[in-house]
Amino acid sequence: MSDINELSFEAAYTELESIITKLESGEIPLDESVTLFERGRQLSEWCQSLLDKAELRVNQLSPDGRVEPLE
Amino acid sequence: MPDAYSITQITTHIREIFEVNEHLQDIWVQGEVSNMRRAASGHWYFTLKDAGAQLKAVMWRSSADRQTIRPDDGDAIMVHGYISVYEPQGVYQLYADQVRPLGIGDLYARYEELKALLQAEGLFDPARKRPIPSFPRQIGVVTSPEAAAFQDVQNVLRRRFPLAEVILSPTLVQGADAPPRIVAALERLNQHTQVDVILVCRGGGSIEDLWAFNDERVARAIAASRIPVVTGVGHETDFTIADFVSDLRAPTPSAAAELITPNRDDLRLALRTATDTLYGLLDDTVAHRRADLTALRRTLGHVSPLNQVRNLRQRVDDRSARLLNLQHTRLDRLRERLAARSAALLVADPRAILKRGFAIVSRSEDGLPVTQSAGVAPGTGITVQFYDGELKARVEDKDSHERYKRTLF
Numbered sequence: 338m339s340d341i342n343e344l345s346f347e348a349a350y351t352e353l354e355s356i357i358t359k360l361e362s363g364e365i366p367l368d369e370s371v372t373l374f375e376r377g378r379q380l381s382e383w384c385q386s387l388l389d390k391a392e393l394r395v396n397q398l399s400p401d402g403r404v405e406p407l408e
Numbered sequence: 409m410p411d412a413y414s415i416t417q418i419t420t421h422i423r424e425i426f427e428v429n430e431h432l433q434d435i436w437v438q439g440e441v442s443n444m445r446r447a448a449s450g451h452w453y454f455t456l457k458d459a460g461a462q463l464k465a466v467m468w469r470s471s472a473d474r475q476t477i478r479p480d481d482g483d484a485i486m487v488h489g490y491i492s493v494y495e496p497q498g499v500y501q502l503y504a505d506q507v508r509p510l511g512i513g514d515l516y517a518r519y520e521e522l523k524a525l526l527q528a529e530g531l532f533d534p535a536r537k538r539p540i541p542s543f544p545r546q547i548g549v550v551t552s553p554e555a556a557a558f559q560d561v562q563n564v565l566r567r568r569f570p571l572a573e574v575i576l577s578p579t580l581v582q583g584a585d586a587p588p589r590i591v592a593a594l595e596r597l598n599q600h601t602q603v604d605v606i607l608v609c610r611g612g613g614s615i616e617d618l619w620a621f622n623d624e625r626v627a628r629a630i631a632a633s634r635i636p637v638v639t640g641v642g643h644e645t646d647f648t649i650a651d652f653v654s655d656l657r658a659p660t661p662s663a664a665a666e667l668i669t670p671n672r673d674d675l676r677l678a679l680r681t682a683t684d685t686l687y688g689l690l691d692d693t694v695a696h697r698r699a700d701l702t703a704l705r706r707t708l709g710h711v712s713p714l715n716q717v718r719n720l721r722q723r724v725d726d727r728s729a730r731l732l733n734l735q736h737t738r739l740d741r742l743r744e745r746l747a748a749r750s751a752a753l754l755v756a757d758p759r760a761i762l763k764r765g766f767a768i769v770s771r772s773e774d775g776l777p778v779t780q781s782a783g784v785a786p787g788t789g790i791t792v793q794f795y796d797g798e799l800k801a802r803v804e805d806k807d808s809h810e811r812y813k814r815t816l817f
Contacts, residue, residue, distance in 0.1 A: 402600030
């Protein structure tokens, strides 16, 4: 499993959803489901923190295709 | 010396001639724009001309600000106003208060024609529409940096999904140059970026203002875009060709920004729900495992050796009982048979026969039974046994059945 702090919001959110689906299937060994639960909890917190600290970045594409900040 | 008017007097007189003519005070004229000059004051100065004449025109800022089009040199327009004289220069001119592009009827015809053409080519086909990603990381925006629409889009994104990055591909969105610029802006995003979705937008305006979005080149560039395109052009009631070709049409630029992003508040709620679900699932899992364990323990009890011993013991007891039962039955039957035999034996008892009056005869010297007359000579000592005792006797004479027979016949 990849380091949570390096996941994009989408990746973290998607993994969280798949963990819930897996746990809901009820076919996971107990120790694994405890691990999954812990990972899911961390993913949820990570997503919350991404939402809290996000600030819209606005850039501009120059005629030659470079992305530069919009003044 | 003849009377002479001053220049001011005659110019005023000429002006009055214009101004008493009602026709000239409320008039539409049409022609091609030339020498358009928009002064810093906000007033427009231009000339209208056709093949045979030209007419100077001015539009004051108060009117110019209200116009939905900004005519440029070469544009064919209709202008409404009144004609009067500008005395300092001695020129008559049109004081304009309203401009309209010429040939709106033509525009509609071209719109319908292009729409039918592209529809026939299948460019509006719902199957062509690509899905819009749920969580766009990068959003390309094709619009004018100065447009209010761009501010609206940023405001919506900042509020709903600030995780996204906006990449503006600036372009004109109005006028004759707009279509090729819009096409280039779209192509730049496709070529140089990996944005997840492109927003093509422009705020509300007249049909002429939005015309660039009914341009065939723009429509084809949207259809050719590698990246999904969402359009938000004009107001809710405006449907441009670009809207038909795009993957998703939004009624306004703000609505387009909303349609392509999840709402941060919804996401927060969803995350809280997800966390609750996680805790619930963990509890459920533990509870299930506990129930499984209990069931397992019960099963284990059933299959334990102790239980088997118990079972076997019971089976042995069971068998014993059956065996005992069987034996009793058999003994009873034997007992019955014994009784029957005893009865039979009783009937055959010689003493019983003796009691009925018979006697047993035996030779006295050796005790051998005498069962027939032959072989017993007269004078032989015999013992006659009765039921209640014996008599010793001696045979006197001997007879046979032959004599009886003779005697009888």
